Amino acid sequence: MYSGASNFVESVDTAFVVILGISLFFLVSITITMIYFVWRYNKKRNPKAANIEGNTKLEIVWTAIPTALVLVMFYFGWAGWKPQQDLPPDAMEVKAIARMWSWTFEYENGKMSNKLVLPEDKPVILDLVSVDVIHSLYIPAFRVKQDMVPGTEKQMWFTPQEKGTYDLFCTEYCGLRHSYMYTDVEVMAQDDFKEWLEKDAATMAEEEGEGQNVDAIAGKNILEMTGCVACHSLDGSKIVGPSFKGLWNKEEIVITDGEERKIVADSAYIARSIYEPDYDIVKGYREGQMITYRDQLNDDQVAKIIEYLKTLDE
Numbered sequence: 001m002y003s004g005a006s007n008f009v010e011s012v013d014t015a016f017v018v019i020l021g022i023s024l025f026f027l028v029s030i031t032i033t034m035i036y037f038v039w040r041y042n043k044k045r046n047p048k049a050a051n052i053e054g055n056t057k058l059e060i061v062w063t064a065i066p067t068a069l070v071l072v073m074f075y076f077g078w079a080g081w082k083p084q085q086d087l088p089p090d091a092m093e094v095k096a097i098a099r100m101w102s103w104t105f106e107y108e109n110g111k112m113s114n115k116l117v118l119p120e121d122k123p124v125i126l127d128l129v130s131v132d133v134i135h136s137l138y139i140p141a142f143r144v145k146q147d148m149v150p151g152t153e154k155q156m157w158f159t160p161q162e163k164g165t166y167d168l169f170c171t172e173y174c175g176l177r178h179s180y181m182y183t184d185v186e187v188m189a190q191d192d193f194k195e196w197l198e199k200d201a202a203t204m205a206e207e208e209g210e211g212q213n214v215d216a217i218a219g220k221n222i223l224e225m226t227g228c229v230a231c232h233s234l235d236g237s238k239i240v241g242p243s244f245k246g247l248w249n250k251e252e253i254v255i256t257d258g259e260e261r262k263i264v265a266d267s268a269y270i271a272r273s274i275y276e277p278d279y280d281i282v283k284g285y286r287e288g289q290m291i292t293y294r295d296q297l298n299d300d301q302v303a304k305i306i307e308y309l310k311t312l313d314e
């Protein structure tokens with residue numbers, strides 16, 4: 001508690017402690033009073049019951065005090081909530097994209113990441129986008145949480161104040177692999193962040209694998225960043241969609257407009273599977289599970305993905 005990991009920790013924790021304190025006070029005092037009454041007014045000690053007809057003074061007291069207490073709790077709740085609604089004008093903006101069942105964060109320079117990487121002590125606004133169903137973005141350590149409703153534009157903001165790694169969860173049950181929909185928030189020094197932000201998938205790949213097939217490594221990074229691996233395994237096992245292992249140049253039966261037909265998984269087929277997933281449905285799988293990546297991936301990125309898929313032969 002009161003960790004200071006974000007600028008909202010103090011106000012949210014204060015509201016929590018105030019409400020917890022009032023609740024504890026009443027739990028203890030009501031329990032003690034009950035026990036005392038059982039002892040004091042049982043039949044042996046108090047054989048003849050009194051009939052009390054009402055007491056105006058008491059009624060005013062037991063209306064006024066709880067009303068005041070509820071208002072106190074409301075005040076602390078409001079004081080913690082209101083600043084979260086007032087977006088700062090000078091904040092850095094990051095687009096947070098939720099889809100079944102992964103997170104992608106897109107920065108102003110176009111960089112994508114499956115982790116939320118942020119500089120320390122700089123206010124950040126998250127533009128919340130869901131491409132399919134209702135998700136909810138929750139960072140417990142920062143005391144922030146906001147539903148993400150497809151078709152609406154919502155935002156949330158906070159200032160990370162301590163370097164470190166924190167959990168980020170989806171907290172709205174969103175289907176089969178909802179419980180896998182989590183990632184990290186990494187808060188780093190402003191200089192380290194700047195350096196990280198400048199590196200795109202291609203330069204990262206160059207550093208990772210000197211002399212190797214750099215496009216393929218970049219393709220793997222893109223698959224991970226955009227969350228394809230939430231539904232497609234790389235090792236032959238079936239998750240929600242078919243595995244990517246051995247996909248390249250495979251002959252398959254797909255269903256197009258209700259008709260079965262045979263295809264070969266070449267570049268054109270794979271690219272169309274990414275841009276228009278419901279055009280061909282792989283036999284044995286369901287339509288409508290994969291949502292188009294038209295807005296998220298360009299031809300160059302898709303080409304790199306294909307380069308990587310070529311390396312996953314059986």
Ligand SMILES: [Cu+2]
Nearest residue numbers: 135170174181
């Ligand atoms: Cu979700």
